[in-house]
Amino acid sequence: MDLDLTKGHRTFRDKVRHFSEEEVLPVAREIDEKDLFPDDVITKAGKMGLLGIITPKEYGGMGKDLISYVLAIEEISKASPSVALTISVNNSLICSPLVHFGSEEQKTEYLPKLASGEWLGSFALTEPGAGTDAGSLSTTANRENDSYIINGSKMFITNMGKSSMILVFAKTSPEKGTRGISAFLVRAPDNALVTEAVLEGMGMRGSQQMSFQMKNLRVPIQNMLGKEGEGFKIGLWSLNMGRLGIAAQALGIAQAALEDALEYASKREQFGRPLSDFQAIQFRLADMAIEIEAAKSMIIRAAWRMEKGSASPSDPAMAKLLASHVAIKVSGDALTILGGRGYLKGSRVEKLYRDAKITEIYEGTSDVQRMIIARQLLSR
Structure with missing residues (x-):
């Protein structure tokens, strides 16, 4: 397994990053405050092909691999985890099972509409x-x-x-x-x-x-x-795909929280020095970075193995279990570094902290992931 991203992966990631920063981030606060479904953003995402990232080209999708998919969900989640959730559900839990289990008639009739954003699932x-x-x-x-x-x-x-x-x-x-x-x-x-x-x-x-x-x-x-x-078989298969998407979503939450913590620690001064000069803050930031890199490696490994057809259910379960824990831990640490400013409504870290918790719940709670992992270990 080559841990380096290909040029194609990097180009696609950068394209999604630009979309997220230009189209998603500016409306993220309004989406959260008003509990507003972002119709315009989802329409634009559909035109970019982001609602059918892993749907084959012959059915109207982008035909990308799962590594491209997790990179996209991570980038969108950094701007708005809820927008990423909408896109992830359509990809992982609708288009993917339809590709895998659908008849040719079903795939031909439904996938082009779902992959383009004409329909949402x-x-x-x-x-x-x-x-x-x-x-x-x-x-x-x-x-x-x-x-x-x-x-x-x-x-x-x-x-x-x-x-x-x-x-x-x-x-x-x-x-x-x-x-x-x-x-x-x-x-x-x-x-x-x-x-x-x-x-x-x-x-x-x-x-x-x-x-x-x-x-x-x-x-x-x-x-x-x-x-x-x-x-039931279709549901479990779909949830494995969904767990990979939620792991990437959790990773995006953690990454965004770390970025905000780094920026604040570099600018905020106390006792005549930036917070980043204090060893306690440095160690906290270091631990946050280590945890994120560990989760990222596990997610990429799970995506690679699922793409190759060599994965077991424990691969996405491990990725989701670790990434959701990291999202909660890192967003909490970021809030600690920002202090009162991080706790205020309108702070991105405050929102990320609230968003992070559900990643331990949907597509199977963390204890369900542990059950899956333990069952796999004990069956060897």
């Missing part, structure tokens, strides 16, 4: 009574002639209310447990799909988290993704 697995225990979901899909009738509720669904395509998981054969779960490509809006109020969180504001209900929602049989009973 959502991933609907979590329910009010089914979070970590995804196999216990209660949403049902009953066959009726050439359709399935879906009933149930979903919760914490990113991009909801803006989505034109929702990947919904439901039980087609409840008596079979996880082997009775199937996946469906649901078009929105639909009168049988009732969205509820936006869920306001402490961080990731503007990413449009919502709950919704399905009341006798009719879905054509050709909109099943994969085969009946393969939904």
Whole structure:
């Protein structure tokens, strides 16, 4: 494995960095303060191809590798983690499973719209009574002639209310447990799909988290993704992709926090000297940099192995576990260095600190990642 980025990787990263600094960063505070979904930014991201980074070119995507993908999510997250979340969900949890499990007809019909930003996608697995225990979901899909009738509720669904395509998981054969779960490509809006109020969180504001209900929602049989009973497998595969994106998001949060801490420590003076002259501050900054580089190496390694097809589920799990811990630790350390100024509303570090926590929760909590890693270790 070559740890050096290729010229193509660096060029693409720099292009995304420019987009993030010019288009995302100037509106990041407004997105957070107003919990505002950034329609204009997402439209521009779609025109750049960022909603289909890893979608093959023949289906309207950029056809980039996973290393390019994590570099892009990291750069966007430095400007706005919530914008990065919207882009990550569309890439990891909608386009990727559609590429991997979809029929040729599904890929031809849906991917060009999703990869271009004409459509936006959502991933609907979590329910009010089914979070970590995804196999216990209660949403049902009953066959009726050439359709399935879906009933149930979903919760914490990113991009909801803006989505034109929702990947919904439901039980087609409840008596079979996880082997009775199937996946469906649901078009929105639909009168049988009732969205509820936006869920306001402490961080990731503007990413449009919502709950919704399905009341006798009719879905054509050709909109099943994969085969009946393969939904749980598709969900787990998709979450592995999602974890890689969230790891990159967490890395971007940490990197942005370190940059702000470095700038402040160099300019802020106390006792007649810049803070950066004090060994205590120097050591804290050094530890922050070490932690970021460790997380970055693990993320790149996971992306490389997943691209080559040699990864196990523990690779993205390790990357997400470490990167989310680093995001919380480094953003907290940065806030400590900035002191009162970092604690104030309007400070980027204050926002990053709030945004960081969710990276330990979604796409599987940190303890779920530990379960995955331990299971892999013990199966050798």
